[in-house]
Amino acid sequence: MMKLRENGEAATDVNSRSAGTSRKIRMTKLQKMNLRSGLLFTSPWLVGLVVFTVYPILASLYYSLTDYSLLRPPEWVGLDNYRTLVFQDPYFWTSLYNTVFLMLLGLPLGMVIGLAVALLLNTKVRGLGIYRTIYYLPSVVPGVATALVWSWVLNPEYGLVNALLDKFGIIGPGWLTDPLWAKPALVIMGIWGAGGSMVIYLAGLQGIAPEYLEAAQLDGASWWQKLVHIILPMLSPVIFFTLIMGVISSFQQFTHIYVMTRGGPSNSTLVYAMYLYQNAFGYFKMGYASAMAWILFIIMTLAIWFAFRTAGWVHYEGAAGK
Amino acid sequence: MRRSISSWLVLTLLLSSLAVAGGVFPPGASAARVTISFWHAWGGYEGKKLEELVARFNATHPDVKVEPSYVAIGDKLMTAIAGGTPPDVATIWDWMVASMAADGSLQPLDTYLADSGITREDYLPGIWEYGSYRGGKFAVPTTLNVYAIFYNKDILKAAGYDPAVHITTLEQLEEMAERLTIATKRSFERIGFMPQYIWPWFWSFGGQFYDPATNKITANDPANVRALEWMVSFYRKFDFRKYRRFQAGWGEYASPGNPFYTGKIAIVEDGQWQVAAIKKYAPHLNYGVAPYPAPPGGRKNVAWVNGSFWAIPKGAKHPQEAWKFLSWLISPEVSAEWCATINNIPPMRRAIKLQVFANTVTPEFQVFLDLLEKGHTFTIPSLPVGQYFTNELWNSVGQVLEGLKEPKQALDEVTQRIQVELNKAR
Numbered sequence: 001m002m003k004l005r006e007n008g009e010a011a012t013d014v015n016s017r018s019a020g021t022s023r024k025i026r027m028t029k030l031q032k033m034n035l036r037s038g039l040l041f042t043s044p045w046l047v048g049l050v051v052f053t054v055y056p057i058l059a060s061l062y063y064s065l066t067d068y069s070l071l072r073p074p075e076w077v078g079l080d081n082y083r084t085l086v087f088q089d090p091y092f093w094t095s096l097y098n099t100v101f102l103m104l105l106g107l108p109l110g111m112v113i114g115l116a117v118a119l120l121l122n123t124k125v126r127g128l129g130i131y132r133t134i135y136y137l138p139s140v141v142p143g144v145a146t147a148l149v150w151s152w153v154l155n156p157e158y159g160l161v162n163a164l165l166d167k168f169g170i171i172g173p174g175w176l177t178d179p180l181w182a183k184p185a186l187v188i189m190g191i192w193g194a195g196g197s198m199v200i201y202l203a204g205l206q207g208i209a210p211e212y213l214e215a216a217q218l219d220g221a222s223w224w225q226k227l228v229h230i231i232l233p234m235l236s237p238v239i240f241f242t243l244i245m246g247v248i249s250s251f252q253q254f255t256h257i258y259v260m261t262r263g264g265p266s267n268s269t270l271v272y273a274m275y276l277y278q279n280a281f282g283y284f285k286m287g288y289a290s291a292m293a294w295i296l297f298i299i300m301t302l303a304i305w306f307a308f309r310t311a312g313w314v315h316y317e318g319a320a321g322k
Numbered sequence: 323m324r325r326s327i328s329s330w331l332v333l334t335l336l337l338s339s340l341a342v343a344g345g346v347f348p349p350g351a352s353a354a355r356v357t358i359s360f361w362h363a364w365g366g367y368e369g370k371k372l373e374e375l376v377a378r379f380n381a382t383h384p385d386v387k388v389e390p391s392y393v394a395i396g397d398k399l400m401t402a403i404a405g406g407t408p409p410d411v412a413t414i415w416d417w418m419v420a421s422m423a424a425d426g427s428l429q430p431l432d433t434y435l436a437d438s439g440i441t442r443e444d445y446l447p448g449i450w451e452y453g454s455y456r457g458g459k460f461a462v463p464t465t466l467n468v469y470a471i472f473y474n475k476d477i478l479k480a481a482g483y484d485p486a487v488h489i490t491t492l493e494q495l496e497e498m499a500e501r502l503t504i505a506t507k508r509s510f511e512r513i514g515f516m517p518q519y520i521w522p523w524f525w526s527f528g529g530q531f532y533d534p535a536t537n538k539i540t541a542n543d544p545a546n547v548r549a550l551e552w553m554v555s556f557y558r559k560f561d562f563r564k565y566r567r568f569q570a571g572w573g574e575y576a577s578p579g580n581p582f583y584t585g586k587i588a589i590v591e592d593g594q595w596q597v598a599a600i601k602k603y604a605p606h607l608n609y610g611v612a613p614y615p616a617p618p619g620g621r622k623n624v625a626w627v628n629g630s631f632w633a634i635p636k637g638a639k640h641p642q643e644a645w646k647f648l649s650w651l652i653s654p655e656v657s658a659e660w661c662a663t664i665n666n667i668p669p670m671r672r673a674i675k676l677q678v679f680a681n682t683v684t685p686e687f688q689v690f691l692d693l694l695e696k697g698h699t700f701t702i703p704s705l706p707v708g709q710y711f712t713n714e715l716w717n718s719v720g721q722v723l724e725g726l727k728e729p730k731q732a733l734d735e736v737t738q739r740i741q742v743e744l745n746k747a748r
Binding site: 067069070071072155156157158171174176177178179264265266267278281282283284 | 400401404421422426507508563566567709710717720724726
């Protein structure tokens with residue numbers, strides 16, 4: 001290791017040692033120049049980050065503590081917005097319930113189906129590339145287009161789904177027009193887009209060294225044993241990744257609902273992001289909406305923290321005996 | 323010292339260049355022409371007509387140049403005002419007027435209106451008050467819509483009704499609704515009638531939504547509760563779920579597939595623009611128009627009016643010129659021509675009588691004009707929580723139709739919720 005480090009690297013070592021005593025980082029002329037040009041070259045991104053991301057995030061924290069209608073200067077109200085949301089606003093809980101409902105139903109289903117399709121497409125069959133493309137295709141379609149197509153597919157009178165059910169003598173439900181069926185309809189639509197996670201699983205499957213499977217084969221392991229004892233453990237980091245991403249995107253779900261139902265019928269699809277949008281751009285309650293955004297942030301942080309705490313089932317290759 | 327000399331030099335140079343510019347351009351010509359921006363909300367042929375009118379204004383007014391742009395009014399306008407870069411003139415919708423006025427984001431128009439000699443009497447009854455906030459004018463109405471009952475004469479005749487006898491009582495309407503409905507196993511072949519809007523029925527039953535004297539929301543007025551109970555009775559009778567499915571199969575509203583044109587629904591509530599739309603999409607439709615019926619002791623001939631407004635936002639760079647343009651735009655001649663094109667009703671009495679508008683009036687359309695002149699004009703209450711009010715009302719009525727809540731309970735709850743918001747709005 002040490003042999004690889006030369007010149008500049010060695011100098012850093014010396015400097016960092018002296019930095020401990022003088023508490024000042026001294027750099028060589030070359031390093032200073034490198035730092036300067038480095039900062040200069042990354043400055044477009046840095047400025048963008050500060051101006052368009054860091055500042056708005058901090059500003060929203062401030063606005064969440066105010067009554068701000070965009071047209072009047074914000075008025076300090078302390079934690080009022082948070083208190084109203086949690087204790088007085090029934091729609092806050094409705095929207096949270098709807099979001100969690102959609103996540104608990106849609107996420108596991110989407111993951112299982114994505115994984116199942118990935119396993120199928122990991123075999124050696126003719127025309128594999130075509131199948132992979134077909135299954136992946138839906139996740140390339142823009143959200144608005146998907147939503148418009150599906151509002152046709154799910155149309156209770158002329159839609160594809162109910163026409164199909166009709167063939168079996170079943171009178172299909174009202175789907176997006178029926179408060180009972182609107183959420184399941186959204187879940188079905190979400191499964192159509194499972195190709196996105198499928199591709200990630202597929203990449204994970206390709207990364208499993210064939211030696212393991214070969215060894216298992218020689219030991220006489222069945223297909224199921226190979227899946228449970230080799231493939232799933234080896235794939236667990238990828239599964240964990242899609243789980244985390246799935247949780248995040250579930251809480252952010254907005255486009256489809258905005259286009260198809262706007263939260264209706266009877267608030268049955270009023271998800272968190274939709275209600276936030278309604279407050280911000282329907283009622284211009286910017287402070288209230290900012291408070292919602294921060295509560296969402298806290299919920300998501302807790303959810304992900306919980307996911308990491310219970311991630312004992314995830315095996316990282318090379319991470320010895322975890 | 324040296325610094326002040328050099329700045330003097332720069333200043334002198336600047337001044338002299340201005341003098342040169344003044345010499346090149348003759349005084350009073352385009353050099354002094356003020357350009358104002360105008361955000362409107364009309365696309366398609368309507369927008370084309372509006373821009374044609376603007377071009378006419380520009381051609382006849384050498385001192386002001388109007389630059390129109392088609393903008394989706396809403397958050398964009400709010401952001402522009404908040405950012406200090408608003409247009410000089412903008413379209414706004416009725417429910418926005420009070421909330422924007424309360425926020426101080428509109429310039430008061432009272433003195434402008436007085437200077438131009440425009441008074442309450444120039445307008446149709448009830449229209450001057452419409453869109454006022456706390457007695458002040460912050461926006462001028464530009465186009466009006468009125469609602470009434472449309473009925474398919476052929477369907478009525480086939481069922482043995484005399485279409486010459488208008489729908490005058492609620493019992494008649496209920497009876498027709500039932501007799502004209504043809505149910506199928508999974509849906510409907512035809513619906514006689516289903517109440518569609520909230521406001522007009524509540525008013526027809528004698529209800530009110532707001533009491534300005536006490537600043538109290540009165541959405542749970544006993545008359546309103548009765549109206550909602552009456553509305554719900556239809557949805558219970560015809561099975562709301564089934565009706566929704568039926569509804570999902572309707573064609574586009576502005577197309578020949580409109581369920582009223584195709585006979586899927588025999589009696590509907592709609593606005594006066596439908597007269598022109600029928601001429602365009604279903605010219606052979608045999609239909610009639612009747613005012614809203616009312617229960618005994620209720621209000622007959624309720625004219626539910628809504629419309630659009632023009633306003634000068636706070637922070638507009640040229641309010642004087644903006645008014646110059648606005649007052650031209652709302653003058654009876656221009657307003658009549660504009661409304662005739664888009665099949666709305668001009669808010670000023672004199673405009674309705676003008677040939678350019680009167681030419682477009684058919685007997686069916688006349689019903690709406692009569693309603694405005696002789697009926698009870700009602701508009702949504704001018705409240706700073708207008709949008710919230712409308713949304714919440716629809717939400718709670720939706721829950722009642724869905725069978726989740728009883729009418730009284732839902733209206734009590736919504737009244738309380740809106741009151742809380744109203745008290746916060748100061």
